[in-house]
Structures are given as C-alpha cells and as structure tokens.
Amino acid sequence: MSPSVLSPTPSPIAFPDVALPESARGLRHEVRAFLEEERALGTVLGRPDSWLAGWDPGFSRRLAERGWVGMALPVEYGGAGRGFLDRYVVIEELLAAGAPVSAHWVSDRQAGPSILRHGTEEQRRFFLPGIAAGQCFFSIGMSEKGSGSDLASVATRAERTADGWRLTGTKMWTGGAHVNDYAIVLARTDDTDDKHAGLSQFLVDLRAPGVRIEPIRLMSGEHRFNACHFEGVDVPDGMVLGRRGDGWQQVTGELAFERSGPERYLSTFPLLVSLLRELERGSATAAQLTEVGILTARLHSVRRLSLAVAASLDAGASPDIQAALVKDLGTRLEGTLVDTVRGILPTPADPHATPGSHPELLAFALLHSPGYTLRGGTNEILRGIITRGLEQH
Template sequence: MSEYDALCVNDADLSKLRTSIREFLAADQAEFGWKSEVDSWLSEWDEAFSARLADAGFIGLTIPQEYGGHGLGHLHRYVVTEELLAVGAPVAAHWIADRQVAPGLLAYGNEEQRQRLLPQIAAGRYYSSIGMSEPGAGSDLAAVSTKATKTDDGWLINGRKVWTSGAHHAHQAVVLARTSPLDPEHRHAGFSQFIVMLDSPGIIIDPIVLTSGEAHFNEIVFEDVFVPEANVLGEIGNGWHQVTAELSFERSGPERILSTAPLITAAVRILADRGDDLDDRTAGAVGDLLARLISLRQLSVSVARALTDGKDAANQAALVKDLGTTFEQDSVELVADLLDFADTQDPPDLRLRAMLATARVHKPMFTLRGGTNEVLRGVIARGMGLR
C-alpha cells in the first residue's frame, strides 16, 4: 500500500489527499522540468508522467480495487483532477481512459473487459480516444452514420469520426456506430458502442492541424474494420443511453472550468506583484473573474456529489459545460486586457505571453468539444421541461 492509499480511507481525508497530490506535483515538476500549460488535459501528452502519476496512486481512483484501482469516490478524483489542472500538468495521455472509459466499463462492460482493461487504465499505461462526432453530424449525435454490420464472429465497422483527441497515440477508440437502420420517429434508437483497437487493419488516422501547427485532434476512417464480439461495449442497441451517460463525466469535470487556470493564476501573480500600481478597475475585474470561477466550481462539485450518490446528473453536467466553457473563453481576453506587458525579457512575462498565445488558439474549441453550447442549451431546456 502506498502512502497515498494509507491517507485515503474516507472522505474526511480529502484535504490530506489535496496536500499529497500538490507535494507530488511540486516534486515531479522540479525533477522532470515540465511546464505548466493551458489546456493541458488535451495538448500535453506525456506517457512517462502518466506512469509516474499512477505509480504514486493518483490514477484509477474510482476503479474498484479488484480491478487495480483504489475504490474511492468521485470527490476524491475531483480533488486530484482539480490540482492537476490548476498547475497545468501534462495529463493528456491517460485522461480520456481514466475520465470516461473506466466509468463506461464499470457501468456497461462485461467482466472479461473489466479484467482486461481496467488494471491497465489504473496503471496509467493504457490510452483511449472517443469516436463520437462525424463530419456530417456535428454535435447532433443522432445523425451519426458510421455503421457496424454483423458477421459470424463479430462486426465490420465503416465510416468516419472526427475530433478524436489523441487517437494518433492511443491504443483504442470507443466508437459509437449504428447497428440497425434509422427510424425517423426514433432517431436515438439503433446505436451501439464498440471498443476498437487502433492498430486494426482498415483504419486510417489523419491529423487535424490547428493554426499553431499543433495536431491534438484526428479524423479516423474505418474501412471494413473487424471488431470481435468480445469488444462490444454494453448491449447492442443501447448505445445512445450509454454514450449520454458517459457525457456526464466528460462535461461536468473541472476541465470545463480550469483549462485556462494556469494562465489566470500566472496573470494574478504578476498583477499582485505590482502592488500599489493596481488601479480599482483592474482589481475589480480580477475579483469578478475569480468570483465567476469560484461559483462555477461550486456547481461542478455538486455534479461530482450527484455522481458519487449514483444520481443522473446529465442536465447539471450540460449546465456546467455551457457556463464553464463560456467562462474559459471569456477569461482569455479578460487576462489580455488586464495585462500591460512591458517590453522586458523577464521569464514570468515571457511564460505568460506563451500561455496567452496558446489560449487564444485553443479558445474557439472550448465551447465546441463535448457538444456545442447551443446544443447543450437545448438539453438543459428539455431537462427543465421547457421544450
């Protein structure tokens, strides 16, 4: 049992857990020299860091011990996630597998799949992407046209998926595909999920290059890709229910409010160093920025508590994602407006400029990934009985 395991015996130890992960991050950064980055859960792929994080006991927190995890709750994972994002640690390699795939396996996977995949995820050495969006479907998942056709011993998948984060590095993708013909009166019926190994014959992975030259996203083409029956996730025809449940984990986490946290923190520190030179308008703007962040955190934590209690939090998760990613977008230009960089080569100023440049490139993506905010407002309205 690691020192971390000994600390986390119940929810009363959340503060000790926070101290423990902070100490790990400070020591690891000092030793290995990684830089704090904006949007690190998407862009900073560092397999060695993920392995060290897992070895220290900070991955697989909600995975039961019989599958190699720690058997803790969503609030424990929330604490660790929050600290990782606040410092902008390079967490992209394990992120989707730990955040989304593991809960999906626990809820819908069979015992063989859990035994095979969950220990690798908890070890921080298994990487996954998610195959939901398509070129012609956008945020309307009901318009997905990728098809899975039954064969004697499995399924053949044909179609395209886009915005598949990390697929060029990942071992697998969890793919949503249509397994029965479209029924116009029941658009959400007839979908299923498949665990597709990304080294399978018939798969082509092409990068989607950002204006900065970075390529975190990909388009995956599936041409008669064989998936054995053992890699069907959950029940055939239950894909819509499964994928919308998974989206609660994707949409509600701290990454929907803290993608720009390292930028905000660095800017506030520079402003604080100015002391008496800080005018009332600037001080008020900083206060407003932090007040919004604190309020959003309270909402996000409430979703983590609901998930801990086994409640359906899809509507609240959509609200977190809408408000949180809008805040993230606003924060980029608010920080830029607050700062008046002198023409200096001071390392803090140069580092902040680099993060601000990255944030501006990533800014349009904040309200697109995980479902556009416009679509999510429709989800929220339906959940409130307004449509």
C-alpha cells in the first residue's frame, strides 16, 4: 500500500468539528448583558446588515474598553490576546443583536491581523494599539471598475519616487472611506508576465492630499460605499505593507478573514428574530414552523463550518478554500432567509414604517440584499476558487 493511501492529504474542503472553549459561555453572558445596557441607551436597534450599515464609533470604543475589539491581537500591541474563537463568540452575539459595529469592523476583522502578520514592527506599534482601542478605522482598497472580483487585473499603480511611492488609480466599493482613517490598498508596482506577481499593498492615509472620495449610494439611498480616487498620492516607504511584489499572496490570505466569519450568514438574522416575534403574537401554523425549522437547521450547519475556519485561523493556517465555501453557502442563505420570511408571513415591506417594526426591517433587508452575494467576491468567483482547490488536491 502506498504512503499516499496510508496518509492521505486532507481535503481542501475538510472542516474539523470544533467545540468552543468553556470560557465562551461566560463571555457570551457578558456580551448579552452589555447589549441589554446598550439597548436601554437606544444604540442597539436590531437591524439587519449592522456590520455594514451600523457606523457608531462611540459604540466601538465602548466595546474596546471591555477588550472586545482586537481580541486576537497580542497584549503587547494593545490587544486582548484571546484568539479567534473568543472573538467569534463576541461578534456572533453582536451580529445576532444587530449592533452597530461597522466603524471598527474591517480594522478588527482583517486590517489588524494583516498588519500583525505582514507589517514591520514600527507599523505594528503605530496601528495596532489604535485598532484595539476602537480609535483607528480602516477601509479595503481592492476592487476596481472592470476588475471586480478579479483582483489580479487591478489597474491602480504605485510608481517609485525618491523617498516612497506615488499612488494613482481608483478603487470601487470602498466601504467607509468617507469616515475611516486608513485603507489597505492593492496596487501594481511591477510589470510582469504573471499578472499575479508585481502587486504590493500600501497603508494609505485617507485624508492625505490627492485622495478624493466619491459616494456610491445603495438602493436605499444610504452612503456606505465609495469610489476612492488616488490622484498622485504620496505614500512613504514605511507604509508599504509586507514585501514589494507579495501583494497577491497577502491579499488572498486576508480574504480568508473577510469571507468566513459570522457576518457571512448572520446579516439577515435580525429579520428572523423579528419574524419569530410576529409569529408569537398569533397562532403559528405547522407549515410556518417547519419553514422556520429548515432555516434554523441551515444556519446551524453554516455556523459549524464558519467556526471550523475560525479554529484554523486560530491555529495559524490560511483556509482560503474553506472560507470561500463558507461565504458561498452563507450569503446565499442570507438571501434565502429574506425570501422565506416573506413567504412565511406575507407582510408588505415598508421603509417608512415604524423603525424596528417587521415591515421596516423587511424593507431594510430587501434593499440591502443585492450586495449579500457580491461583496467579498461573487459566488461565481468563489466557486472557481473551490473548484481549483479540489482539482489541485
């Protein structure tokens, strides 16, 4: 029998069964108690898509005071040093409650871990304590017009200058660029035959001369995304993230953080909570309860997969393929949840209804739904990643 049969290579879509640590139970109760206090203040409104639409820097700072921002960052850089599984419990509770977490979301989810992994010591000392304190907020500068999920085709360029780089180009769908402090920008620094080579990442001050922000509004009229124009922006050498030319490898590793978390299946969870409250007021039929049960089972299944990716990240792995699978399954479920809720209880969606009422929350979720399967990579791109991973295996 060959060695490959005796010790087969683990499948790229293998998901280990993961149990949360015992400390998670107490942590979950702490977060729920905090959320009750915030509800009394009127800051937690139970809204869908709160990690995108709920920008409240004061709330982010109060979370940080409790050690719940930058939880996976080392203590020496201002973090809590608690790892990704404890962080998972906190963000799961925040998203389920529809808490306003978008101000610190990208900083905590991927900017901090990326700077920790690829940054210089000076960059870590400068950025990470501010991120963990809920005082330094990041955006993502990846997608461009005409390239979308095909990041290797980016046209933004960084040209060498005497003491740094000059950045020119436009990034699309740059969430929060009009209110955040910095962006991690992917740009071409070298021309090569391999389009995946010659890319580098930069830490760019969004208030620097030459940065121009143009709003891209959602169907609801909300200003969440932007076209971020870099018109000859000077970036010091000390703001190159990682090694020149390693941008592709760095950004694909970063996407594992972006694609696999609870936000990829819990964006519409507050709508399910609202549905259950509506059903409690009447007499739910067996058919309605069956549909709710199916949704709950699917949520539980995707949660188990997402939790396994968090455990892999905690162990220092880069589960890119598993993360792509979680996002594909999770974001499709988010859209299905909205459609199923409409079928279970055919209440007309009304964006002008009482805030927090079922018709208003339904309208909010519907207006945000086109983005669920787009942001972070379209499902078609994700399935290509999964297929290539299986072929290589």
